[in-house]
Amino acid sequence: MTSLDYINNKFDVIVVGAGHAGCEAAISAARLGCNVLLCTLNVDNIALQPCNPAIGGPAKSTLVREIDALGGVMGEVADATYIQMKTLNSSKGPAVRALRAQSDKKEYTRYMRNIIENTDNIWVKQTCITDIKVKDGQIIGAVDEYGLEYICRAIILTTGTSLEGKMYVGLQAYSGGRLGERAAIGLSQSLREHGIVTKKLKTGTPAxxxxxxxxxxxxxxxxxxxxxxxxxxxxxxxxxxxxxxxxxxxxxxxxxxxxxxxxxxxxxxxxxxxxxxxxxxxxxxxxxxxxxxxxxxxxxxxxxxxxxxxxxxxxxxxxxxxxxxxxxxxxxxxxxxxxxxxxxAVEYDYVPAVQTLHSLMSKDIKGLFFAGQINGTSGYEEAAAQGLVAGINSVNYINGSEPLELSRASSYTGTLIDDLVTKDIQEPYRMLTSRSEYRLLLRQDNADERLTEIGHKIGLIDDAQYQRFLDKQENIQKEIVRLQETKLPATGGVNEVLAKYGEHIENGIRLGEFLKRPNITYDVFKEVDERVSLEEKMSENLSQDIIDEVEVKVKYNGYIKRQLEQVETSEKLEKYRIPANIDYSKIKHISTETKEKLEKIRPTNLAQASRIGGVKPADISVLMVMLGK
Ligand SMILES: Cc1cc2nc3c(=O)[nH]c(=O)nc-3n(C[C@H](O)[C@H](O)[C@H](O)COP(=O)(O)OP(=O)(O)OC[C@H]3O[C@@H](n4cnc5c(N)ncnc54)[C@H](O)[C@@H]3O)c2cc1C
CATH class of the missing domain: 2.40.30.260 (Elongation Factor Tu (Ef-tu); domain 3)
Incomplete structure (x- = not known):
């Protein structure tokens, strides 16, 4: 497509909704070369925070760092518009430490709008999309409230709380998706007519x-x-x-x-x-x-x-x-x-995400993607992470490339999407650290280590940022080796410093070993340096983010190794692919209830099947035998 196709209402991707999911979806798809129509009910509410004016908090902060590492924008906007920054749980373990940015709400929306308006290939429009157009099981376009028709190859629905939204103040009810914005009427009905199931959820906000x-x-x-x-x-x-x-x-x-x-x-x-x-x-x-x-x-x-x-x-x-x-x-x-x-309070339609694949594309309508609150989640960060994945995958779909499917072990983003498409969620889903079985691996400090490579391969992380990432990783490794090789001497001056932390050493001890002790942080080495000569210096002049990561890797080395072993076991099950056309009704030795669940979710591999509620290890063994492995 050319950038002039907008004249004929022709686009590669239509993103319905300019909230947190819609903005990430539109920006990523456009940066990857697609022509994008971004529709919203109110252009002055782009990336609005209709609930708390804050980004981050436990688990959510990790999502924001993951978005950044993959090449999304939420982290950059939160950094540019904060009026308070705070690390929560700073005295607790690294898996639960979390950054939280109090935002200037108006500045946040202005900053995001500015990014959108300065991204080539995004065409913003204030209108309500009321219908999707499907031909031979494939998206071909959409229609808006004025009867205008748009041609496209993919649609990403990110409608938040707007679909058939009904707001309540006491027993008085009003049509609306959020205060000051009307509801989106029509699109839910159109989805249902195309065989998509919608259900209702509710949320609320204070005065x-x-x-x-x-x-x-x-x-x-x-x-x-x-x-x-x-x-x-x-x-x-x-x-x-x-x-x-x-x-x-x-x-x-x-x-x-x-x-x-x-x-x-x-x-x-x-x-x-x-x-x-x-x-x-x-x-x-x-x-x-x-x-x-x-x-x-x-x-x-x-x-x-x-x-x-x-x-x-x-x-x-x-x-x-x-x-x-x-x-x-x-x-x-x-x-x-x-x-x-x-x-x-507001009650709205959502689309249970068991109807979508890990790519966030509908199982039944090719080219139709869902992201954000419409998938049953709650929260800006959850929405943005899905929006980014849906944006990337809409481009992959158009280009006929393999979809980006993030594993649970790679990220909270992968965990979130896997939970949504596997667990038939019946209440608003919020990301929590407890939702991950690998939470010591999925920390906010190492999101770049887990995902920058992927973001660079996709094309959303530029070479300069990628090089900075590689340099950082090299410095981390160098420092870990130095800590393993350098000895902390048991001289009088050193023990004087250590006494403040309830520690004492008789003989010299390697820094790496010493750092494993609960009361000892990298700052202690800096304090020791004030007592010893330059040649005996124990700390290196490193940035705080490198120090934080080195400390976690050294202190929690044993736990991290154990979680990596768990990942390996799970990856073995992931290799057992289940064919899309499998007929569960014909499988013997599995209960009818389990067959129904498997049929509803249609897992793509044995690991996903094992995570469906009610599916037992014995069922997995039966499936394994049946798959001939
Ligand atoms: C009252 C209220 C309370 C909330 N409480 C919480 C909470 O307690 N905790 C929490 O984590 N989160 C809460 N949230 C949720 C948070 O706001 C959302 O999770 C987040 O904004 C979802 O992002 P999204 O991109 O999916 O949708 P939104 O940010 O809601 O954006 C939806 C976008 O879609 C557009 N749109 C919708 N339908 C159409 C259509 N047919 N055509 C064109 N444009 C359309 C809208 O104009 C808007 O731009 C609350 C939200 C509301 C409204």
Whole structure:
């Protein structure tokens, strides 16, 4: 196709939705040479954060680093627009350490829009896509609300909470996908007419309050980190001024108000049937489910530098607006709170992802891809990771190349997609470290080691960034060897430093061995250096990210080796491919229930089959024999 095909409404790829999934999908497909039409209900809401104005947190931060390592943009945008950076769980193990960037919400959308507008081959359009066009099981185009027809070879649906969206403030219901944006009507019906099953999910968001009506002196201040970390592996990330968040707590009065008004909740009145996010429950859910808990943390987070709006994290609700005022004003520091935007819940259509392949393409309609909340996930980072994979695979599909299928051992992105397509998820899926069996291998610090090679091969990581990556890996290896070879002497000065950490050495000890001790970090070597001569120097002048990675690799070497062995075992099962046309009904010695599950998911290999809920090791043995292996 040529870049002038837009005149005839002809595109390689149509991306429906310019949220976190849609932006990554459109940018990656365009950078890989495709002509992309990017449709959205409102161009001023590109990459909007309709819930908390923050990127990252446990497991999610690893997804952002993975996106960056593969050549996506979320990390770069979060780095450029943060108003606070914080590493969570910094005193805990490396598998759960997580970066979190509080964003300036408006700047975030502006920055992303700027990237999109400066990417060749992306054509942005404000319209609602209402129909997909399919011929001989293959996508050929789409139709919008004005009846305009578009020709394309692939479509990526990233519709978020918009499909048939219905918002609730108390028992009042409105059509809409998120506050201030209409619902997308028509597309769900079109999907169903093409045999795609849709179901309902629900999510919710708290009120936004005017910061001038908050008494912060009654709250605990939550500052950002002094020692800054960033998402992107690219150099020269911007150092910006940071702003604090605050912490307050619910109390008995808050809980009584909520309990007294549960009859006004659309959830408790049965108006909403969709399942909500288990890991981001509404405040009324928390009060009911954890009735014995006398108080819940509530974080007060700025939405940006040029706005009075602040986000009340942990206080999501669908109770009526008048009750919301009462609830909020019972919190210390919020006694005079003025609500700018009410909290609300939204129920929307999603497409259970058991209908898609690991490439995120539909099993039944070639060229139709799904990414983000439409696949049943919740969260910006989960959406962006899928968007990137769908964008790359739409190009692979058009070019007739092998799809990018990331394994569980390679990434949280691979784990997320495998869970979605294998586990028939019935509630909003959020990435958690506990979802990975290899979480010590899948850390935020080594996302580049796991994925940069792939990003470079695909063509989204340029040569300069790839060379920086290779140099970093070389320096890490060199330092590990140096630690194995260099001895820490047991001189008086050294033991004086070690005594501060409850340590003592009689004889010299190799640095690598010594670093394995729980209280010892690389910083101790730097301290020792202040006591010894230059020739006896124990530390090297390395960047913090290299030090962090070296420390983890040395300290957790034994665990890492064990997880690598597990990966090897699982990879053996992955090699047993299951033919797409297998007839499960004809297989003996497997229960009818298991056959139905296998038929529904249609796993591509034995490893995936073994992860389907209810499929037993004995079933895998039967399949193995049947496959003649
Ligand atoms: C009320 C609310 C509460 C939330 N709560 C949480 C939470 O607690 N925790 C959490 O992690 N996440 C939460 N989220 C979810 C988070 O916002 C999403 O997970 C994330 O934004 C999903 O990204 P996405 O790209 O899939 O969709 P979105 O970011 O929602 O983007 C969807 C895009 O699709 C466009 N679109 C939709 N249909 C059409 C169509 N037919 N034609 C053209 N354009 C279309 C929209 O205009 C929009 O640009 C919440 C979202 C909302 C709205």
């Amino acid at each position: 936004r309050v005017d910061k001038r009506t908050i008494d912060y002196s009654k709250m605990t201040v939550q500052p950002g980190d002094d020692k800054l970390s960033f998402y992107s592996f690219k150099p020269n990330r911007p150092v910006r001024q940071q702003y604090p968040c605050y912490l307050t707590r619910t109390n008995e009065e808050t809980h009584s108000i909520i309990r007294a008004n549960l009859d006004k909740s659309p959830m408790y009145q049965g108006l909403i049937h969709g399942v909500g996010p288990r890991y981001c429950p509404s405040i009324e859910d928390k009060i009911v489910r954890f009735a014995s808990n006398p108080s819940h943390h509530i974080f007060i987070e700025p939405e940006g530098l040029n706005t009075y709006e602040v986000y009340i994290q942990g206080f999501s609700t669908s109770l009526p607006a008048c009750v919301q005022v009462e609830m909020l004003r019972s919190l210390p520091g919020l006694e005079k709170a003025h609500i700018i935007k009410p909290a609300y």
